[in-house]
Amino acid sequence: MSNLVQDKKDTDFFSSLKESPSTNEFIKGLWRDNPVFVQVLGMCPVLAVSNTAENALAMGLATAFVLLMSNLLVSSLRNFIPKQVRIASYILIIATFVTITDYAIQAISVELHKSLGAFISLIVVNCLILSRAESFASKNNIGRSMLDALGMGVGFIFALFCLGAVREVLGNGTIFGFSLFPEAFQEWIVMILPAGGFFTLAAWLLIFNIIQKKGSKT
């Protein structure tokens, strides 16, 4: 029942877009099924690497890339992989793209690689990626799987950025390294630490739920 209402609201919200299954595949990851704010998946990198806006964006992009590529491969091999070994196959595919991403980030900037540290390798066990492979890409054609991955990826970047921006502004007084406040501003160091990640996530979840509740009432 609530789902029906939700769908109706989405059509209103994006009324400029024609209702079609493909736009729906993309849009659902951005908002209705947002991987962080609704599905609460992949919390380890969300909490750990969202201490600055730049780190959050980089981590979001890396995860989105892995998600897109693994969905593509899983979807194109979905009739080739027997179901008994599917999880092992997915992990192998995901780990490969994570390794590729790791090399790519090192080749882009040593500094960035230094600040993301161990969390790049940990994308392998990000349950967001495995859950999209298992629950979507393995059952849908390549086009739809790509759209799904794009939507989820952008939704993940959006959510990480929301956290990273707030934490950087409060914890460091900067955004993308640019100073926002006068010298006298006392940084809230707790926001940079893991505990600050929990606070910020809780605040965003609250805001998100209020918006969604309001939307479903009307």
Add this chain to the structure above:
Amino acid sequence: MNLNKTQQNPANTSANSFSMLRAMVGIGILCALMIVLTYEGTFGRIEQLKAEALEKAIFRVIPGIVKSSAFQLDPDGNFVEASEENTTPMIYAGYDENDRLVGVAVEASGQGYADILRILYGYDPESQKIIGFYVLESKETPGLGDKIEKDPNFLANFEALDLSLNDDRSAVKNRVIPVKKGAKENAWEVEGITGATISSRAIGNIIGESTDYWVPVIYKNKEKLMLNSEE
């Protein structure tokens, strides 16, 4: 249920295992190929970026230099220009525009709070002091342990850290030791940071250990590091 099925239909099972094997091996080969291609494709660029980062760090820890070159110890304990075959640790000599030796950058590492800390420090054999310090790699807690990279009071330790040698030039007279914040009395002590006690102590100990070994060696061989030594 599953067991029954297998017994009834052995042909089906072997076909099934074959398809499993085929899928895993196929995906494995495909993945290995992709990783190798990426590794080959990015190797040169990654090496170049790492070398650039190290070069930048060398220029930071030896102020006022315009070029640097790497040296290694040969089996007789003499400095020779760094080469591919030699696997001993490198040190980096820095020169100003008159080709005068300004200082030597040495890499050192040790256990920090979170993980291994890799640092680079600059040693000036002329004044027998450490003249610069930079953290190459650290996973210390953001906001606490990572103060070792930015705390101005802490970094001031390394503007002139005393490393005078004893009378027969065989060892450092006073080993570098970490002390608590506000307790620094001598020029060879590294004053710690409140809130980053373990990380700042670790830096003091890493430098102490590394200088114990390197400083006498570098001092003894400093002529070999000078550019006009062959003449």
